[in-house]
Amino acid sequence: MTRFIIMRLLQSFIALIGISILVFVLVRASGDPTMLFRTSMSTEEDIARIRANLGLDKSMQEQYWIFLSGMFQGDLGESLTKDRPVTEMILERLPNSLKLAVSSFFISMILAFLLGVLGATRRDTFLDNGVKFLAILGQALPGFWVAIMAILVFSVYWQVLPPYGTGTPAHYVLPVVTMAFFLLPGMMRLIRSGMLDVLDSEYIKLARIKGLPERVVIWKHALRNALIAPLTAAGMIFAMLITGAVITENVFGWPGVGRLSIEALFSRDFPVIQGITIMVAAAVLLINLLVDILYAYIDPRIRYQQM
């Protein structure tokens, strides 16, 4: 097991370096980034200052080395428009994003479990069909549009909820609910199909033959094993969470990291976006690593097979 963890750690480290190279290349794909800031007003000195600021006066390898060593020390560079360290700007916004993401994640997770299990155990009933219909709709309608329509109904017509900003608990309702709606279909699908697979298995039959009450069979024996399906998809769920956060924060003017990335896009402040991307990449790798270890811990077959 120790060897397995060390191997995975090493792989994640290599992957992080790979991603940093990719991000480094993509950001410089335009050739000279200072072209983006050149206006009729900017003097040669301004350009030179920006170049020095970005380290563009150095060679490519040197630039990458500075970028990489900074990255491992938690230094993601300086913002171009705010004259502040990128790390600081991200950390300042992070709590807001977490509040939104964590609360909608839990709401959609709980709903996904309830509806997913009910759907799988009561197949083709009215309830199952209703849940399926909602899931189909949720997967087809764009999240940002649903959010705007929610503003139209709850803030414009009924005027019961604020459409924008933060502050009171009421400000949480629309963003959290629309984001949960965005996350729900994918999670529900995962849990429902995981549950259906498990319910077909031999040990569930055994549990039933033993005479256990259906309630115990479903919620204890089946659900535990059905949990593995969403666990292996944790990476994909995380990607959905980030996507949902970027969209929701921007619709509702929520001052989180997702909003920051678009603010940075409009001011062409790409060190900020680069920093956010690297941070998300590190989180992605960490989650994949944790899932692998957890999975190997739960299921010994994986552990021995991939040694």
Place this chain on the structure above:
Amino acid sequence: MQNIAPDIEAITGTKVATGIRRVRIIRQLTLIIPSIVLFLLVITAIFADLSWLGLPDVRLAPYDPVKTSMPERFLPPFWAAEGSTAHLLGTDNLGRDILSRVIFGARVSLSVSLLVILITSSIGTVLGIIAGYLGGRTDNTLMRVTDISLSFPAILIAILLAASIGPGYWTVVLALSILGWAPYARLIRGEALKLREEDFVAQARIIGASPIRTMVKHIFPNIINPLIIMMTLSVGMVILTEAALSYLGAGIPPPNPSWGAMVNDGRNFIDTAWWISLFPGVAIGLVVLSGNFLGDWLRDTMDPRLRQL
């Protein structure tokens, strides 16, 4: 086989024949309706205007989608009190005809999704077959990269690219392609892994076929079904992501009509002019719904094993 219908009817209390017929009709409807919607989408995208034939004035759309008209701003749809049949779905904050913009928006959605799906499915198929057929270290490495790509939000790559090379059509295509091959690679790899153990592949190897020949001539023809299903199912995904990017300002730049950007145009006028945001969203939902239904139908018909997709 003996007729068991009466027994089933006795147990369940429903008529078997009507039950089957109802299921059959629903299944046919889930093929026919999405096919019509997608067919209409293609027709609208092609004939929005005939500028590609050198005839920019011959068009299906009633107006020029980027022509602004200040006196005609914020006209509601035709059924509203102040609406007129001149602008069936009303006009936006710059007086542009919404119906015309929705029609031209079909072009963006359709062409982006076709391009992206073509690129990602090609890359994913090649990598998937190589990983599945060769196995071992190649497979391990490729699948690690695939796993990471699957859990990386494409939206961030798109924002990064929009900031570095500027938002635009090709930026969107590139951004969606960088990570989009991963689901294909994973699916195809699984299929290739199973096919590798089949007798006809072993026979090809015994005759002396090279690995490349085996992969192209024996593995590839047998993964076409799952590939087509996956391609159909990704139409909706790509259209939704493109729309989200255009909504955020990281996609197709204004004044080009893109459904996502149109929803954003209406965001600030939602309290007075709801129709600016409503109609493009309905268009997105309708097309994505159709793509998903068609994909599901193809899956159930061609390869029901792939329920997980």
